[in-house]
Amino acid sequence: MGLIVQKFGGTSVGSVERILNVANRVIQEKENGHDIVVVVSAMGKTTDQLVSLAGEITSKPSKREMDMLLTTGEQVTISLLTMALQERGYEAVSYTGGQAGILTESRHGNARITNIEDDRISNDLAHGRIVVAAGFQGKDENGEITTLGRGGSDTTAVALAAALKADKCDIYTDVTGVYTTDPRYIQGARKLAGISYDEMLELANLGAGVLHPRAVEFAKNYQVALEVRSSMHDERGTLIEEESTLEENLIVKGIAFEDQVTRVSVCGLPNDLSTLSTIFTTLAENGVNVDIIIQSVTDKENASISFSVKTNDLEETIDVLETHKGKIKFKKIESEKGLSKVSIVGSGMVSNPGVAAGMFSVLAKEGIQVKMVSTSEIKVSTVVEQEDMVRAVEALHEAFELSGQKAPVR
Amino acid sequence: MGLIVQKFGGTSVGSVERILNVANRVIQEKENGHDIVVVVSAMGKTTDQLVSLAGEITSKPSKREMDMLLTTGEQVTISLLTMALQERGYEAVSYTGGQAGILTESRHGNARITNIEDDRISNDLAHGRIVVAAGFQGKDENGEITTLGRGGSDTTAVALAAALKADKCDIYTDVTGVYTTDPRYIQGARKLAGISYDEMLELANLGAGVLHPRAVEFAKNYQVALEVRSSMHDERGTLIEEESTLEENLIVKGIAFEDQVTRVSVCGLPNDLSTLSTIFTTLAENGVNVDIIIQSVTDKENASISFSVKTNDLEETIDVLETHKGKIKFKKIESEKGLSKVSIVGSGMVSNPGVAAGMFSVLAKEGIQVKMVSTSEIKVSTVVEQEDMVRAVEALHEAFELSGQKAPVR
Helix, strand or coil: CCCCEEEEEECCCCHHHHHHHHHHHHHHHHHHHEEEEECCCCCCCCCHHHHHHHHHHHHCCCHHHHHHHHHHHHHHHHHHHHHHHHHHHHHCCEEECCCCCCEEECCCCCCEEEEEHHHHHHHHHHCEEEEEEECCEEEEECCCEEEECCHHHHHHHHHHHHHHCCCEEEEECCCCCCEECCCCCCCCCCCCEEEEEHEEEEEECCCHHHCCCCHHHHHHHHCCCEEEEECCCCCCCCCCECCCCCCCCCCEEEEEEEEEEEEEEEEEEECCCCCCHHHHHHHHHCCCCCCCCEEECEEEEEEEEEEEEHHHHHHHHHHHHHHHHHCCCCCCEEEEEEEEEEEEECHHHHHHCCEEEEEEHHHCCCCCCEEEEEEEECCEEEEEHHHHHHHHHHHHHHHHHCCCCCCCCC | CCCCEECCCCCCCCCCCHHHHHHHHHHEEEEEHHHHHHEEEECCCCCHHHHHHHHCCCCCHHHHHHHHHHHHHHHHHHHHHHHHHHHHHCCEEEEEECCEEECCCCCCCCCCCCEEHHHHHHHHHHCCCCEEEEEEEEEEECEEEECCCCCHHHHHHHHHHHHHHCEEEEEEECCCCCCCCCCCCCCCCEEEEEEEHHHHHCCCCCCCCCCHHHHHHHHHHCCCCCCCEEEECCCCCEEEECCHCCCCCCCCCCCEEEEEEEEEEEEEEEECCHHHHHHHHHHHHHCCCCCCCCEECCCCCCCEEEEEEEEHHHHHHHHHHCCCHHCCCCCCEEEEEEEEEEEEECHHHHHHHHHHHHHHHHHHHHCCCCCCEEEECCCCEEEEHHHHHHHHHHHHHHHCCCCCCCCCCC
C-alpha cells in the first residue's frame, strides 16, 4: 500500500471510451490498495482545435490569453474522468492546476513550477478520495492561470509525486516502455526493464514524446521513481530511477540516432580566447540550435570550428554567420549535408574507458566513416553518412549485446 | 464618460465571426470614451455539447463536476474575445468568474453571489484596459468553481455593474428590446422605450429569455440601470429602471400570455385553517409548480380550492393529490385543460382601481369568458379558453393604447 501518481496523455484520454478505459486503470490500482492521484492532459485533438480557433482571430495571440484558452482542455478531461470514477462508485474529486496547488512563476506559456501546496490533495487522500488533477497548468501568486509548456503534464505528475512523496509515478503512454533503440527501425530492439535518469535524459530523442526531458530532470532532482508504461496493454513498462537501484547493468543501455544532420565548419578563425564564445553566442542570440561542437587548431594563427545543426537550419545558420562576419572574423564556411548522428548511451561507460574505442572498432569493421565525435560521461556520439545510419545502429545494437528475443523479466 | 457593463449571450458569441462583431460593439463604446467591462456566455451550442459529453459517461453527474466541466465554455469565449480586442490594438484582459472576484455560496449548480471583490477589475479600468469576464460562474471561499444557474450571465453582469457602480448595464441579446406583448403573435406589438423593474419582473415570461428575473431583481435591489438591446442591430433598446425616472407612463405597460394552462379544482375540503397550507406544501414538496390560486367557501363545512398548473404537470398533480388524499381530506378533483393565461402589467394600475374592471369589460365585449382571476399591485391575470387567447391579447393591446406604428423615441 502506497501512493501512486498516474499520468495519462492526450491520446489515452482521446475519447469518452478511452476515458472509461483510464477509469478502469485507476480503479485497478485503487483496488490494489493504493492511494491514487491522476494527472491528465487535454483530450486528443482538443488543444489543436483551440489553437486553430485562436488562429482565426489573430496570428499573434497574447500568451496570457492562450493560457486562458488552452487550460480549458485539461479542465474538460478532469471533470469527465472524475464523473466516470464517481459513476463506478468511487469517491473522486477534480482539480485545475491552480486548485491542485501547482504554483508557478508569473510567466505565461512556459512557466516553471515554484512550489506545490499539497494540503488539499493530502486531505482528500486521507479521506480515501481519488484525486484527478489537470496537467500542464498552474497559477502564479496573483491567481493568474499559467501553463508549463512542452511536456507540461509529465512535469505536473512528477512534481506532485515529489511533493506528496509518492512511492511511484506511472507515466501511461502509447508505447509499452523505453527501448534499447527505436523499434520502428531496428529489429531486435528490446524494451528495457530499467534505466537511470541520466541515461533516459541522453536517450530522450529515442521514441520521441515518451517522456519529456524536463520531467526526467525533475524526477532525478527529487528522486521520484518513474515507470513508463502502456495505457492500452497491461504489462510492466520501464522503470526510471537512480543507477544503484537498477537490476540490469549493461555498459551500453541504448542507442539513439537521428538523421537530417549537417556539419558546418567555420575556417580561418583568429586563434584567440573569445572566438568560441563569439560564434556560439551569436548563433544562440539568433535562435540557431547547435548540437555537437568540435574545435581544432591547425596552426598558431588559424583555428577551425565544426558543429552540427539540423539540416533545416543550415541556410539560417550560414545567414547568421555571414551577417556577423565582421565580428567573428572567419575566412570561409564549409558545410556537409546528408549526415546522421548515432549515439551509444549507458552510465556503465564512465568506468569503462574502452567503450568509445569499441564503438569505433565496430563502425570501422562495417566500413562506416566517422565524421565527428563527441563524448560525455555516459554517451558517445558519432556523426556518420545518413545512408550508413541504420547499419551502424544495427551493428552497435548487436555488438553491445542489446538484442534479445524477449524483454528481460523483472 | 462613464462605466458601462456589457453582456453578450451565447448566440451573440456563437462563432468567431460573431465574436469579432462583439469586439466591434465593445470598441465602439470604448471609443465613445467609456470604461468597459464585458460579460460573456459560452459560445452557442458549447454548453449543450459539454452536457452531452457528460451524458455519455453518467446519467447523474455530480454538480461539482458539472460546474468544473461547463465553466470551460465561458473561459474559451473570454480568451477569444480578448484576443480579438488585442488584435485591434486595445488593451484587454480576460478573467474567469473567480478571478473577476465573483464570490458565491458553496453550492454547485445554482449558487448565489455573496460578494464581489472588485479591486482587480477596478485597477484594470483605471489603467484603461477593457475587462472581459466570464458570466455564469464564480468561486466559493475554498476556491471551488461554482455556477449561478439559469440566467447566470445576466446576473454576473448586473452584479458587476452594481459593485463597480457602473452607469449602465447593457444586456445584448437577439431581440431589439422589451415589447408591449409578443411580436411573434400580435401585430402592432411595440418596443418599449422604458419599463420599471417591477413591470419587467411581471413581464418576464414575455419574449422568454430576454432577461432572467433573477438579474432584474438584483438590478432593482442595487438600482442598476439596464438596457436590453440587440447585438445585431444598432438601435436603442429598452431601458429598465426605477419608476420615477421613466418618461413614458402608460397605465398598462405590456400584456403577457401563455397557453397550456390547466385549472385544477379540489372540492369538498374541510373548512379549517390548515387546509390551504396542507395542499400547497404537499404539492411543493413533490415538485409541482402551481401558478394562480383561488379559494372559495361554499358553505360552513366545505371549501373548494382552484389553482392553475402547466398542462404537462396535470397528471403528476393529480397523482400527488390522490396519494395524499388521507392527509388533505378532499372529496373530489375536477380539472379543465385547454386554457390560457392573459395578464396586463403596469405599475400605473396601483393608483387606478378601474384597470381590472376595464380589462373585464374588454374581454366581455369580445365575448370571452374569464375562468379565473388573480391580481397583484401591478398585474391582473385572467385565465381564458386557449382559443380565445390571441383575440384577448389583441383586444387588450388595442384598448390600453399599446399599439403604435413606430417605437416611441426617447
